Amino acid sequence: MVDLHNHSLYSYDSKREMEDIIVEAISKDVGILGISDHLDFNSNDPGNMFYKGEEQLEEFLYLKKKYSNKIKLFLGIESSYEEDYEKKIISSFKKFPFDYRIVSLHFVDGVVISDWIVEIEKDKGSIFEVDYEKYFSQLESIVDFKIFNILGHIDYYKKYSKFQNHQETFKRYKNSYERILKKVVKYGIILEINSSGLRHKCKEQFPSLEILKLYKDLGGKVVSTGSDSHKSGETVFGFDKVKRIVKDFKFEVYKP
Ligand SMILES: [Zn+2]
Numbered sequence: 001m002v003d004l005h006n007h008s009l010y011s012y013d014s015k016r017e018m019e020d021i022i023v024e025a026i027s028k029d030v031g032i033l034g035i036s037d038h039l040d041f042n043s044n045d046p047g048n049m050f051y052k053g054e055e056q057l058e059e060f061l062y063l064k065k066k067y068s069n070k071i072k073l074f075l076g077i078e079s080s081y082e083e084d085y086e087k088k089i090i091s092s093f094k095k096f097p098f099d100y101r102i103v104s105l106h107f108v109d110g111v112v113i114s115d116w117i118v119e120i121e122k123d124k125g126s127i128f129e130v131d132y133e134k135y136f137s138q139l140e141s142i143v144d145f146k147i148f149n150i151l152g153h154i155d156y157y158k159k160y161s162k163f164q165n166h167q168e169t170f171k172r173y174k175n176s177y178e179r180i181l182k183k184v185v186k187y188g189i190i191l192e193i194n195s196s197g198l199r200h201k202c203k204e205q206f207p208s209l210e211i212l213k214l215y216k217d218l219g220g221k222v223v224s225t226g227s228d229s230h231k232s233g234e235t236v237f238g239f240d241k242v243k244r245i246v247k248d249f250k251f252e253v254y255k256p
Pocket residue numbers: 078104106152153
């Protein structure tokens with residue numbers, strides 16, 4: 001098993017020691033483990049400028065050596081992206097020797113997605129009345145940034161949506177998905193299968209099977225697998241399902 005999406009106390013929203021994640025992963029027979037903490041520069045974000053890369057790197061290198069005969073360890077990063085702080089992201093990417101870089105949509109219009117979704121869905125009686133267009137233009141601008149390996153949880157809006165029938169959103173925005181995924185394939189970016197959705201009320205991994213099928217049809221061959229763990233017990237959560245999906249679609253799993 002390969003789990004490249006785990007948060008430690010170097011993320012503002014996790015209290016977990018890196019060693020704790022590693023020990024859990026070994027106990028669950030994970031062969032390749034990656035730590036990918038948050039990198040944020042949006043001043044409205046509680047994680048703004050929280051990341052302490054030098055400290056983490058030193059600790060990571062010590063742990064990598066300590067557990068070298070038990071598991072393969074990689075240090076990645078999960079960066080949010082907005083055009084305003086593109087230069088800051090690039091400078092962090094140059095500063096630290098990350099083995100891989102995930103970029104994810106956490107903001108739309110400068111607003112954290114959990115608030116943005118609630119705002120656009122309030123007073124709406126069905127999913128058909130909601131205009132998600134800005135989500136897709138933000139997503140496309142991330143893909144156009146290009147300087148990263150993995151596109152994180154592409155249909156993340158499901159996590160905070162009050163609606164359940166997200167396949168309707170897929171049908172309505174299929175052209176947007178198609179345009180974005182064509183670029184993903186063309187730029188050599190890898191799509192992430194993130195199992196954390198299975199822990200949330202949407203009860204489905206990110207992305208949905210419809211999106212994965214489209215990715216495959218457009219020439220996507222490789223996926224990255226991650227649990228987006230923030231707490232003990234969450235590493236490789238739901239990976240039985242993830243493994244099944246990978247097998248069914250005959251995807252290759254990315255290894256740094
Ligand atoms: Zn994320």
